[in-house]
Amino acid sequence: MSHFTRSGQAANTEIDLALFGALGDLAQRKLFPALFHLDREGLLDSGTRLLGLARQELDAEAFKVRVEAALKTHVKAEELDRAVLKRFLARLEYRQLDFSQAEGYAAIREWREGAPRPMVIYLSVAAKLYGDICRHLEASGSLDEQSRVVVEKPIGYDLASSAEINDAIGAVFPESRIYRIDHYLGKETVQNLIALRFANPLFGTQWNQNHISHVEITVAEKVGIEGRWGYFDEAGQLRDMVQNHLLQLVCLIAMDPPANLDADAIRDEKVKVLKALKPFTDDMLGRDVVRGQYIAGTSEGKSVPGYLDEDGANTESHTETFVAMKTQVANWRWAGVPFYLRTGKRMPEKLSQIVIHFRQQPHYIFDPDQRGLAANKLVIRLQPEEGIALQVLTKDSGLDKGMRLRPGPLHLDFSSAFPKTRIPDAYERLLLEVMKGQQYLFVRRDEVEYAWRWCDSLIAAWEDRNERPRRYPAGSWGPVASIAMITQDGRSWYEDY
Ligand SMILES: NC(=O)C1=CN([C@@H]2O[C@H](COP(=O)(O)OP(=O)(O)OC[C@H]3O[C@@H](n4cnc5c(N)ncnc54)[C@H](OP(=O)(O)O)[C@@H]3O)[C@@H](O)[C@H]2O)C=CC1
Numbered sequence: 001m002s003h004f005t006r007s008g009q010a011a012n013t014e015i016d017l018a019l020f021g022a023l024g025d026l027a028q029r030k031l032f033p034a035l036f037h038l039d040r041e042g043l044l045d046s047g048t049r050l051l052g053l054a055r056q057e058l059d060a061e062a063f064k065v066r067v068e069a070a071l072k073t074h075v076k077a078e079e080l081d082r083a084v085l086k087r088f089l090a091r092l093e094y095r096q097l098d099f100s101q102a103e104g105y106a107a108i109r110e111w112r113e114g115a116p117r118p119m120v121i122y123l124s125v126a127a128k129l130y131g132d133i134c135r136h137l138e139a140s141g142s143l144d145e146q147s148r149v150v151v152e153k154p155i156g157y158d159l160a161s162s163a164e165i166n167d168a169i170g171a172v173f174p175e176s177r178i179y180r181i182d183h184y185l186g187k188e189t190v191q192n193l194i195a196l197r198f199a200n201p202l203f204g205t206q207w208n209q210n211h212i213s214h215v216e217i218t219v220a221e222k223v224g225i226e227g228r229w230g231y232f233d234e235a236g237q238l239r240d241m242v243q244n245h246l247l248q249l250v251c252l253i254a255m256d257p258p259a260n261l262d263a264d265a266i267r268d269e270k271v272k273v274l275k276a277l278k279p280f281t282d283d284m285l286g287r288d289v290v291r292g293q294y295i296a297g298t299s300e301g302k303s304v305p306g307y308l309d310e311d312g313a314n315t316e317s318h319t320e321t322f323v324a325m326k327t328q329v330a331n332w333r334w335a336g337v338p339f340y341l342r343t344g345k346r347m348p349e350k351l352s353q354i355v356i357h358f359r360q361q362p363h364y365i366f367d368p369d370q371r372g373l374a375a376n377k378l379v380i381r382l383q384p385e386e387g388i389a390l391q392v393l394t395k396d397s398g399l400d401k402g403m404r405l406r407p408g409p410l411h412l413d414f415s416s417a418f419p420k421t422r423i424p425d426a427y428e429r430l431l432l433e434v435m436k437g438q439q440y441l442f443v444r445r446d447e448v449e450y451a452w453r454w455c456d457s458l459i460a461a462w463e464d465r466n467e468r469p470r471r472y473p474a475g476s477w478g479p480v481a482s483i484a485m486i487t488q489d490g491r492s493w494y495e496d497y
């Protein structure tokens with residue numbers, strides 16, 4: 001089957017998919033629903049087969065029952081078309097396997113024997129298993145020159161561990177067949193940053209330190225740890241969210257225009273941003289970085305436990321569930337423009353938003369009392385209620401108002417502007433791009449490593465101090481110190497939620 005690409009060229013989407021970790025949270029909650037939607041949209045080839053691999057002893061029928069239950073939970077009832085469901089379940093096969101042991105991988109080679117399509121291997125498991133799996137796949141003769149591997153984030157725990165894992169994957173697959181997922185790059189609204197910046201000369205000419213005073217990025221989550229305490233406590237919000245998702249957003253906002261939309265053209269520009277991020281030093285900790293950990297509070301009107309009282313918790317943990325920071329992209333375009341980032345669990349709502357604050361006019365001619373009225377802002381709402389609003393000042397209407405100013409938005413709300421368009425989940429887009437063999441939405445090894453290098457500078461400074469994170473009640477916007485961090489610069493977090 002062919003599917004048209006960005007450039008209009010037909011790309012082949014005929015593949016077989018081997019999914020490691022097929023009974024895990026990500027696979028059940030995101031990957032099978034995404035694959036189902038691709039099937040529903042006619043984007044899975046009729047011959048495409050899906051092999052689930054996991055540790056549990058199950059036969060194919062029992063596996064199908066598990067996948068069907070996941071689809072019933074995570075796909076809207078009106079989208080769960082019965083004919084498509086039947087077709088989708090018929091594609092599924094299952095093999096029990098201990099991923100860390102070489103024995104058993106022959107089953108994958110046998111599954112592939114005579115198959116005409118390339119195999120995509122999706123590793124929906126902890127990164128420490130990636131090396132073993134790649135080695136065993138190769139040793140068992142399951143791979144060929146077209147096999148592609150998809151790996152999840154976070155890759156490693158710091159630069160050194162990430163390099164080790166990347167070396168192990170790279171010993172088996174060339175970079176051109178490694179697809180490192182950062183699911184934020186699959187979100188429609190995140191891809192829209194590229195369109196917004198590079199298709200609109202209006203913004204292109206203003207996108208620098210001459211016109212922009214500062215940038216805010218908020219990625220707030222309402223959820224807590226959701227049964228992932230073991231994983232999360234080793235990671236913390238910096239490794240779980242900033243090292244990957246927030247830094248990718250910084251890259252897309254700060255990068256120079258790529259020469260074209262080819263994967264490496266985009267990734268080269270992103271790497272330049274990551275290299276230009278100012279490393280953290282010890283003296284910046286109190287002033288420019290705030291770590292938090294939630295305590296008991298409320299979420300959606302219900303009492304919820306604190307981080308240290310979640311299932312499986314260790315009462316001594318100093319792991320952060322919130323981080324706010326001020327950073328700088330030290331280059332000509334962004335000199336002197338702070339980037340304020342914050343992200344946390346158990347915040348009052350789910351909200352991912354970027355706010356570009358433009359500078360005030362150089363010469364002001366209106367009522368001096370209104371001088372403090374905010375300058376233009378571009379508010380890019382990534383999720384939910386996806387849209388873009390440009391805050392402008394207009395004349396307040398009325399005979400008694402003279403030339404009084406009034407702030408108001410020019411608003412593009414995607415759901416009302418494009419009502420018939422379903423916004424696909426990030427994993428649908430990413431899986432489709434892997435099938436097409438296109439890498440522009442995937443992260444190259446050097447991106448991962450420069451991101452770690454910068455995070456490591458912060459982690460090292462934290463570890464030297466060994467401070468407890470500041471407490472914040474679940475259901476709040478984080479420790480008050482995160483508000484003080486931005487107000488010390490005479491600014492505030494944008495609050496028009
Ligand atoms: N869940 C999420 O929202 C997100 C996850 N990710 C990443 O996706 C990957 C998967 O995460 P997630 O689904 O949450 O993890 P889970 O632990 O829920 O799933 C992993 C699956 O792999 C199986 N597994 C683990 N070790 C072995 C082994 N040696 N042999 C056979 N099976 C094994 C587990 O089986 P068993 O249960 O028997 O141990 C489990 O079914 C991770 O890299 C994570 O960082 C990234 C973004 C978001």
Ligand SMILES: O=C1O[C@H](COP(=O)(O)O)[C@@H](O)[C@H](O)[C@H]1O
Pocket residue numbers: 221223240241352
């Ligand atoms: O990668 C991760 O992302 C989710 C948040 O993703 P979103 O698409 O719901 O914004 C986060 O909850 C999880 O801890 C992290 O591993």
